[in-house]
Amino acid sequence: DIVLTQSPATLSLSPGERATLSCRASQSVNRYLAWYQQKPGQPPRLLIYDASNRATGIPARFSGSGSGTDFTLTISSLESEDFAVYYCQQRSNWPLTFGGGTKVEI
Amino acid sequence: EVQLVESGGGLVKPGGSLRLSCAASGLTFRHAWMTWVRQAPGKGLEWVGHVKSKPDGGTADFTAPVKGRFTIFRDDSTNTVFLQLSNLKTEDTGVYYCATSFFPPRALRTFYFFDNWGQGTLVTVSS
Numbered sequence: 001d002i003v004l005t006q007s008p009a010t011l012s013l014s015p016g017e018r019a020t021l022s023c024r025a026s027q028s029v030n031r032y033l034a035w036y037q038q039k040p041g042q043p044p045r046l047l048i049y050d051a052s053n054r055a056t057g058i059p060a061r062f063s064g065s066g067s068g069t070d071f072t073l074t075i076s077s078l079e080s081e082d083f084a085v086y087y088c089q090q091r092s093n094w095p096l097t098f099g100g101g102t103k104v105e106i
Numbered sequence: 107e108v109q110l111v112e113s114g115g116g117l118v119k120p121g122g123s124l125r126l127s128c129a130a131s132g133l134t135f136r137h138a139w140m141t142w143v144r145q146a147p148g149k150g151l152e153w154v155g156h157v158k159s160k161p162d163g164g165t166a167d168f169t170a171p172v173k174g175r176f177t178i179f180r181d182d183s184t185n186t187v188f189l190q191l192s193n194l195k196t197e198d199t200g201v202y203y204c205a206t207s208f209f210p211p212r213a214l215r216t217f218y219f220f221d222n223w224g225q226g227t228l229v230t231v232s233s
Contacts, residue, residue: 036220038151043203043205043223091217092217098150098152101150
């Protein structure tokens, strides 16, 4: 199985700051990586797919980059609604796998 | 707008069975690969399995820990997908989400992401 390791586990920032989240794969996933946001009591929401493409309705402050084994999700200027847990997920091979998550907290 | 509504969760003893349902609307259901993802309490996300659309073969596949114990089937006449859980273990406890598969533009219909999600239904396996 492809293991996705997210870092840091927790990111403590203030509104208006820049957030940089990392996802590292145990083997190359090409660019077949997505990012999701999950708030307490809610299902995940697709933010970025295939490393750098924003999903429908996602604000431009969210951007993704990377390829191979190293990926980054950047939130350029944190809004209050962005404090949540973020997961990466690969679609390079079965089983589809998720990272362990990064919590972005105030 | 796509809506997915899960039901059927509850408390079940180890070794027991449960059937989850997911009613879908707002999409061309017969063309969608329908999937299930679970989340143990306070933990991360785990892909459980999917059922392909009938034009793509209609077959199901699962993650290794549930193979042989879980089945997925679909009823395109009612836009509903079902997850049958059998021989349940305590480690199966969690929220089970129904989700639709998302194949990026120009991508082959093999591996996918998840674009629409239900609110989830809680399954608790405990004696």
